[in-house]
Amino acid sequence: MTKFEELGIKNPILTVLSEIQFHEAFPIQAASIPVLLSGQDVIGQAHTGTGKTAAFSLPIIQNIVPKGGIQALILAPTRELAVQITGEIQRFSKNSHVRYVTIYGGQSINVQFNELDRGVEIVVATPGRLIDHIKRGSVKLKNVKYVVLDEADTMLDMGFIDDIRFILDLVPKDHLTALFSATMPPEILMLAEKYMRSPQKIFIDSDDLSGEGIEQAFLVIRDREKMEFLLKFIKENTTGQTIVFCSTKERTRRVAHDLEKERFNVVSIQGDMSQFRRDKAMYLFRKGKADILVATDVAARGIDVPEVALVVNYDVPSHDMVYFHRIGRTARAGAKGKAITLVSYSSIGDFKAISSQTKVAMKDLNKELGIVVNIPDPLKREVSHRRGGGRYEHSKPWKKIRRKTGGKRGKRRRKAKIWRQK
Structure with a gap:
């Protein structure tokens, strides 16, 4: 496996990686980090648990200019994933003087205002709450150099595609974009074609659904x-x-x-x-x-x-x-x-x-x-009895044919019909 120093990662990040026992890069990291450090857009197809967070966050942390305003936007579909990403950034940036914030719905927006006012370089956010801050003026995008779309297919499934387009239309045109997704539906490919510049496509285990290990x-x-x-x-x-x-x-x-x-x-x-x-x-x-x-x-x-x-x-x-x-x-x-x-x-x-x-x-x-499976036959349906002694006969199990037979009511109806005929 490839070591992080071979990928272009430098101190103080290397020291932190050594402390947390990150000695060798996973395939998605080895393929993505050099491309992102060179300034090229990346489309990465990889499943969860493959090390995507380090793949995009390490190059960002290394290239961030301290006190240079918001320079990186990382979009995630859920609050839990956003919090997880921030936790990883916190670990990796221990010695890098990088400031970051997580913003998502359900948390007090005033708390987020205070954190943004102190100054941050990296914003990890869910799309809806990020748009709230953009419209209120608490998040300014003029200095953004990096945009990451993590689990883009999930954001598509959750209906965030229009929010993502809204955000991408506002960031400076010369920014770098990294898009990571487990699957590549047509809508994601169309998004990449419109907003990304000659992206390097990286496919890691895109067909591997075995659940290794x-x-x-x-x-x-x-x-x-x-x-x-x-x-x-x-x-x-x-x-x-x-x-x-x-x-x-x-x-x-x-x-x-x-x-x-x-x-x-x-x-x-x-x-x-x-x-x-x-x-x-x-x-x-x-x-x-x-x-x-x-x-x-x-x-x-x-x-x-x-x-x-x-x-x-x-x-x-x-x-x-x-x-x-x-x-x-x-x-x-x-x-x-x-x-x-x-x-x-x-x-x-x-x-x-x-x-x-x-x-x-x-x-x-x-x-x-030793458990035997006894699956009930859905085609074997019982005759359902009615009050008054009548019943419905089911001549076909998939089509209910109603024919009234027998019972006191049935007899009364037949007698009434005969009386009227007389």
Whole structure:
């Protein structure tokens, strides 16, 4: 692997990297850092957990001019990812006299005003709150030299594409742009074509959906049995923390509540929570004061906790990329991890579509645990009885044919019809 000094990184950053045990660069870092240091735009396609933050932040920190105004904008789709990026910048810039701020919705805007008034060189922000500050005049873009769009595909999915265009139209034309995304939908490519200048395209593991370093397994069970097996897998995980992913906010609340009743140290994050509660939950989890985090997909964006040893998909995710994002919360930075998906009978089709995208065989826990799958036949439908003794006959399972037969009401109707005919 390549050492950071070979990429053009200099002291005092090298000293900090050595202190935090960053001796060799990951592939996305080795490919991106020299290009960004040379002043060329970059499009990087890489999945989470590949070291993207260092790939774009180290060149920015090295080239920042202290007290030169806001020189770098880093846009992220969620508050959690923005906070994570700022945390990495804080580590890397320990000896560099670089000032930075994180701005996002849900936090007091007056607190952000005060931090901006003190003077910063790097702004890490979610698009909506950044636009608020631009319109209020608290963020001035005249000195911006670097713009980073991190997880651009997620920002597209969350409806931020127009906000991004608005921001890019305001920054000086001669700025450098770095765009990082796990996928490259047409809208992202069109954005790059309009706003980037001859970007260097870097593709790291763009087709690798295997989840390297992650032992993947699944268990097909009834939905009502999921909590029983979740408890079993959590108790068996003795090597680190656990993240449980749920599909809805209500499901997240219920699962967290049930785990608390079992006396586990649990925190949860989901969209309805206040920013203070979300920040507190993530602080407790990152510090190891909570063993289990229960989260929805959007709320969990940007989670980077090295001690996560187990990820449980309590619900099958809606898309294969969501699945790989979820399981990527474990096995960070070359470590090993385990991911288990609990598949209800109604989700088997969705899970098969996802599992077909993996490059490694998933362990079948039904065979290992001796659990037989008895899937009800949806074509076998019972005849539903009506009050009064009548019934509906279903001649076709997929099409309800209503024909009234028998019962007191049926007899009365036939008698009335005969009487009228007379």
